[in-house]
Amino acid sequence: MIEFILRRLFQGALVVLGVTATVFVVTRLAGDPVALMLPLSATAEQRAAFSAQIGLDQPIWIQFARYAQDVVTLDFGDSLWQRRPAMEVVLERLPNTALLVATGLGGAVLLSIPMGAVAALRPGGLVDRLTTSLSLLGLAMPQFWLGLMAIMVFSVMLKWLPTSGFGTPAHLVLPAITLALTPLARFTMMVRAAMIDELNKQYVQTARAKGLTLRRILRVHTLRNILVPFLSISGWELITALSGYTVVVETVFGWPGLGLTAVQAIQRGDLFLVQAIVFSIAFMIVVIGILMDVISKLIDPRIELN
Amino acid sequence: MTETLLEIDDLHVAFDTRAGVVQAVRGVSLTVGRGETLGLVGESGSGKSVTAQAMMGLIDVPGRISGGTVRWCGTPLVGEGVRRAPRNIWGREITMIFQNPMTSLNPLMTIGAQLQEAVRLHLGLRGAAARTRAADLLNAVGISGAARRLDQYPHEFSGGMRQRVMIAMAIASEPRLLIADEPTTALDVTIQAQILELLAELQSQLGLSIILITHDLGIVAGLCHRVAVMYAGQIVETGAVDTMFEQPAHPYTQGLIRSTPLLDACDDRLVAIDGTPPGLLIPPAGCAFQPRCPVATAPCGVPQVLTPTGTGAVACCRAGIDAWKVGAA
Amino acid sequence: MGLPMMSFRPLRSFLSELWQDKAAAIGFAVMVLIVLMAVFAPVLAPEDPATQSLLQRLKPPVWDARGSWDHLLGTDNLGRDVLSRIIWGARTTLTIGIVTCVIAAMIGTTLGLWAGFMGGRTDSVLMRLVDIQVSFPGILLILLVVGVLGPGVWTLIAVLSVTNWMVYARLVRGIVSSTRQMPYVEAAEVIGCRPSRVIFVHLLPNLVSPLLTLLILEFTNIVLAEAAVSFLGFGVQPPDTSWGLDVASGRDYLFIAWWLVTFPGLAIVVTVLSINLFANWLRVTSDPEEREKRFARTIAAKRRRRRAT
Numbered sequence: 001m002i003e004f005i006l007r008r009l010f011q012g013a014l015v016v017l018g019v020t021a022t023v024f025v026v027t028r029l030a031g032d033p034v035a036l037m038l039p040l041s042a043t044a045e046q047r048a049a050f051s052a053q054i055g056l057d058q059p060i061w062i063q064f065a066r067y068a069q070d071v072v073t074l075d076f077g078d079s080l081w082q083r084r085p086a087m088e089v090v091l092e093r094l095p096n097t098a099l100l101v102a103t104g105l106g107g108a109v110l111l112s113i114p115m116g117a118v119a120a121l122r123p124g125g126l127v128d129r130l131t132t133s134l135s136l137l138g139l140a141m142p143q144f145w146l147g148l149m150a151i152m153v154f155s156v157m158l159k160w161l162p163t164s165g166f167g168t169p170a171h172l173v174l175p176a177i178t179l180a181l182t183p184l185a186r187f188t189m190m191v192r193a194a195m196i197d198e199l200n201k202q203y204v205q206t207a208r209a210k211g212l213t214l215r216r217i218l219r220v221h222t223l224r225n226i227l228v229p230f231l232s233i234s235g236w237e238l239i240t241a242l243s244g245y246t247v248v249v250e251t252v253f254g255w256p257g258l259g260l261t262a263v264q265a266i267q268r269g270d271l272f273l274v275q276a277i278v279f280s281i282a283f284m285i286v287v288i289g290i291l292m293d294v295i296s297k298l299i300d301p302r303i304e305l306n
Numbered sequence: 307m308t309e310t311l312l313e314i315d316d317l318h319v320a321f322d323t324r325a326g327v328v329q330a331v332r333g334v335s336l337t338v339g340r341g342e343t344l345g346l347v348g349e350s351g352s353g354k355s356v357t358a359q360a361m362m363g364l365i366d367v368p369g370r371i372s373g374g375t376v377r378w379c380g381t382p383l384v385g386e387g388v389r390r391a392p393r394n395i396w397g398r399e400i401t402m403i404f405q406n407p408m409t410s411l412n413p414l415m416t417i418g419a420q421l422q423e424a425v426r427l428h429l430g431l432r433g434a435a436a437r438t439r440a441a442d443l444l445n446a447v448g449i450s451g452a453a454r455r456l457d458q459y460p461h462e463f464s465g466g467m468r469q470r471v472m473i474a475m476a477i478a479s480e481p482r483l484l485i486a487d488e489p490t491t492a493l494d495v496t497i498q499a500q501i502l503e504l505l506a507e508l509q510s511q512l513g514l515s516i517i518l519i520t521h522d523l524g525i526v527a528g529l530c531h532r533v534a535v536m537y538a539g540q541i542v543e544t545g546a547v548d549t550m551f552e553q554p555a556h557p558y559t560q561g562l563i564r565s566t567p568l569l570d571a572c573d574d575r576l577v578a579i580d581g582t583p584p585g586l587l588i589p590p591a592g593c594a595f596q597p598r599c600p601v602a603t604a605p606c607g608v609p610q611v612l613t614p615t616g617t618g619a620v621a622c623c624r625a626g627i628d629a630w631k632v633g634a635a
Numbered sequence: 636m637g638l639p640m641m642s643f644r645p646l647r648s649f650l651s652e653l654w655q656d657k658a659a660a661i662g663f664a665v666m667v668l669i670v671l672m673a674v675f676a677p678v679l680a681p682e683d684p685a686t687q688s689l690l691q692r693l694k695p696p697v698w699d700a701r702g703s704w705d706h707l708l709g710t711d712n713l714g715r716d717v718l719s720r721i722i723w724g725a726r727t728t729l730t731i732g733i734v735t736c737v738i739a740a741m742i743g744t745t746l747g748l749w750a751g752f753m754g755g756r757t758d759s760v761l762m763r764l765v766d767i768q769v770s771f772p773g774i775l776l777i778l779l780v781v782g783v784l785g786p787g788v789w790t791l792i793a794v795l796s797v798t799n800w801m802v803y804a805r806l807v808r809g810i811v812s813s814t815r816q817m818p819y820v821e822a823a824e825v826i827g828c829r830p831s832r833v834i835f836v837h838l839l840p841n842l843v844s845p846l847l848t849l850l851i852l853e854f855t856n857i858v859l860a861e862a863a864v865s866f867l868g869f870g871v872q873p874p875d876t877s878w879g880l881d882v883a884s885g886r887d888y889l890f891i892a893w894w895l896v897t898f899p900g901l902a903i904v905v906t907v908l909s910i911n912l913f914a915n916w917l918r919v920t921s922d923p924e925e926r927e928k929r930f931a932r933t934i935a936a937k938r939r940r941r942r943a944t
Binding site for chain 3: 321322323324367368370
C-alpha cells in the first residue's frame with residue numbers, strides 16, 4: 001500500500017511537472033509575457049524594467065529554474081490584478097469552488113444511483129427508456145446555455161431565485177443544479193449499464209436461487225460490485241468539474257470561485273495568478289486520482305495496486 | 307413410488323432471438339420423489355440446464371416459459387395463471403448449485419457474509435448464531451478452519467472449495483430438493499469425485515432429493531436412482547439407472563452409452579454418433595433424432611410420444627431394437 | 636459490422652433496422668439535415684449573417700406580436716438575422732468538429748497502433764504519456780493556451796486536437812494488444828505472416844467499428860467544447876459566427892430578448908442530442924451480442940404491454 005502510494009505520488013509529480021512545463025513553454029516561449037501583462041500604453045523603459053523585474057532578461061534555463069523554484073515553494077509571485085500574492089487569492093477562492101462542486105456532484109451521485117438502478121431493473125421498459133432519453137438530453141445541453149436558461153426561467157420570469165452572486169443558500173441553487181446536470185446524466189447512464197451487466201452475472205443467479213428478493217440483491221450484491229467503476233467515473237467527473245465545469249458555471253453565475261478567477265486572470269493577462277490556479281488544480285487532480293485508487297482497493301480486495 | 311415433491315408437466319421454454327424463436331424446451335414432464343436422485347442427461351444444447359432454470363424460476367429475457375407448469379407438493383410455482391410464485395419454496399425448499407463455481411459467488415463479499423445471508427433469511431438466525439451456523443455448514447461440506455475461512459473472499463478459494471461453499475449455501479436452509487447443474491464439469495477429475503462423494507453423503511444424511519444435471523453418464527451411474535435422457539428439448543427416455551444402462555431402449559440412449567468410456571463395459575469399442583443435434587429454431591415435426599438414427603423408418607416422421615415401458619418410458623417407435631449393432635453391420 | 640457501406644443492399648437493411656428504433660432514426664435524420672444545412676448555408680440562409688441593420692434591432696421571432704416574416708427567429712442587438720446566423724453557425728461547428736476529430740484520431744490511432752504493436756518499453760512510455768496528459772486540467776489549459784496565443788479558429792482546432800488524441804490512442808492500443816494475443820493472430824504470426832499483413836488483415840477490421848463509434852461520440856464532445864470556449868470568448872471571434880459565440884453575445888440581453896440565447900443554444904442541444912441518439916444505436920448495432928440483447932428486450936417489452944392491456 002505504502003509503496004503504491006509512493007509510486008502514485010511520483011507519477012503525480014510527473015503530471016504536475018508536465019502541467020507546469022506546459023504552462024512555462026506556452027507563456028514564455030510561445031507568447032510574450034511582457035506584452036501580455038503590461039498595458040499597450042507602457043513605454044519601452046517600463047517594459048524593460050518589468051522584464052528585468054520578473055527575470056525575463058535571464059537565459060531561458062535560469063528562468064525555468066527560478067520558475068520551478070517558485071512552484072516548489074508554492075510562491076507564484078504577486079497577482080498583478082489583485083496586487084497580492086497569487087497563492088493567497090487561490091486559497092481565498094478555493095472554498096467557494098469546493099462548495100459548488102461538492103453540492104453539485106454530491107447531488108448528482110445521490111440521485112444517479114437510484115435512477116440508474118431502477119432503469120436497469122427492466123431494460124427496455126418505460127422507466128428505462130425515459131431515464132435513458134433524459135440522460136441523453138442532459139448530456140446534450142451545454143452548461144453555459146443551461147445556466148442562462150435557468151436564470152431566464154427561475155430568476156427573470158418566475159423571480160424565485162437570484163440571477164447571480166454569492167452568499168446565501170439561494171445563490172447556490174441554480175449554479176449547483178447547472179453544474180450537476182451533466183455528471184448526473186453521465187452517472188445515471190453508467191449505473192444503468194453497469195447494473196445491467198452485473199445482474200447478468202452468475203453470482204446474481206446464485207443469490208436469486210438463495211431466495212433473496214431482487215431489491216436485496218440490488219442493494220447488497222450488485223451495488224457493491226458497481227461501486228468500483230462508479231468511483232472511478234465519479235473521480236473523473238470531479239476532475240472534469242474542477243478543470244472545466246466550474247470555469248463555465250462560475251462565469252455564468254458570477255460565482256467567485258477558482259474558475260471565474262481563472263477566466264478573469266487570463267483576460268487580464270495576469271500570468272502569475274493563472275499559473276497559481278493551474279498548478280493548484282493539477283495538484284488537486286493528482287490527489288483525487290490517488291484517493292480514488294486507494295478507496296477502490298478498500299472496496300475490492302482483488303485489486304492489485306500496481 | 308414415494309411421495310412426489312416436484313412435478314413438471316409439459317414444460318415449454320422459448321427464447322426470442324433476432325433469427326426467430328428458439329424452442330429450447332419442448333414439452334418436458336418429470337417428477338422427483340422424496341429422497342430420490344434423478345439424473346438429467348443430454349449433450350449441450352439439449353435443454354437440460356434451461357429445464358433446471360425453469361424449475362427455479364430463473365428464466366429471464368430473452369427466455370420465457372411458453373407453456374406447462376411446475377408444481378411443488380401440489381403448489382404451482384411456474385405456469386399459466388401463476389403471477390407470483392409462493393415465497394419460501396425457491397431458496398428454502400428447493401436450492402440450486404451451478405456449473406462454474408469460479409463465477410457463482412459474489413467476488414466482493416466474504417464467504418461468511420454470503421453464507422449468513424442464506425442462514426438469516428431462511429433460519430431467522432442473527433449475529434453470532436448466524437456466524438456459528440455458517441461455520442457449521444462449512445464444516446459439514448468438509449472445509450477445515452471454518453472460523454478463519456468465513457472472513458475470506460472467494461478469490462482466496464480454489465474451484466473445488468468454492469463448489470463446496472456453494473453446496474454449503476445450498477443446504478443452509480435444510481432444503482428437500484437440491485438441483486445440481488453440472489456441478490463438477492468445471493473441476494479437475496479428482497476434485498469431481500470428492501464433490502460427488504460429498505453430494506452422496508449429504509443426501510443420505512439429510513434425506514435430500516437431488517436433480518443432477520450432467521452430460522457425463524459415468525456420474526449418473528454412480529449417483530442416481532433414475533435417469534431422464536434429453537434430446538433437442540425433449541425427454542426421449544426415462545427409467546431406473548440399472549435397467550437403462552443394461553437395456554437402453556431409445557437409439558439415442560444406446561448411442562450415448564456406447565460413446566461413453568465406462569470402466570466396467572470396455573469390451574466394445576467406442577462408437578460416435580454421427581451428425582449434430584437439430585437446430586431448434588424450426589424444430590423437426592417428428593422424432594428429432596431421426597436424421598442421426600441408424601434404424602429410422604417412415605413412421606419416425608410423426609411426433610413421438612413417451613410411452614411407458616416396464617420400468618420407465620421411451621419416445622421412439624423403434625424402441626428396443628439394438629440400433630447401433632444393426633447400423634454397424 | 637452493421638455500418639452503412641458501399642453497396643445498396645446493406646444500406647437498405649441498415650435503414651430498415653434503424654427504422655425500428657424511432658429515436659435513433661429521428662436522430663439520424665436530424666443529423667443529415669444539419670449537415671445539409673451546413674453545406675448549403677449560402678443558399679438556405681435568408682440573409683447575410685453579418686449584415687447589421689440598426690433599424691431592425693432586437694426584433695422578436697415571427698410568432699410574437701411584434702415579430703415579422705422578414706426575420707423568422709428575430710434579430711440580435713445589431714439587427715442581424717438570428718436564423719441566418721444559426722444556419723451559418725452550423726458550418727463553423729461542423730468544420731471545427733470534423734477537422735479536430737480527424738486530426739486527433741490520426742494522432743491517437745498512429746500512436747496507439749505503435750504502442751500496441753511494439754509492446755514493451757515503447758508501449759509503457761507512450762501509455763504513461765497518455766496517463767499524464769489525461770490528467771491535465773482540460774478546459775482551463777485550453778483557455779490559457781488560447782489566451783496567450785490569441786484566439787482564432789485554427790488555434791482552437793490545434794489546441795482541441797492536441798488535448799483530445801488520448802482516447803483514440805487508448806482504444807486502439809487496447810484492441811491491438813488484446814487482439815494480438817488472440818489465437819488466430821498468434822497463429823497468423825506463427826505461420827509467418829508479415830507484420831503489415833497482420834495489421835491490415837487481422838487488426839484493422841477489429842478497429843474500424845469501435846473507432847467509428849468513438850469518433851462520433853467524441854465529435855459531440857468537441858462540439859460542446861468549442862461552444863463553451865467560444866462562449867467564454869476564447870474561441871471563434873467575430874465576424875465569424877458560432878453558436879457558442881451567439882449565446883455569449885445574447886447574454887447581455889437575457890432580460891429583454893430571450894430568443895438571442897435560446898435559439899443558438901437549442902441548435903447545439905439538437906445537434907448533440909441527435910448525434911448521441913444515433914451513436915447510441917450504432918454502438919449497440921455494431922456489437923452482435925448487444926444487438927441480440929436489445930432485440931430480446933424489445934420483444935419482452937412488447938409482450939409485457941400486450942399482457943397489461
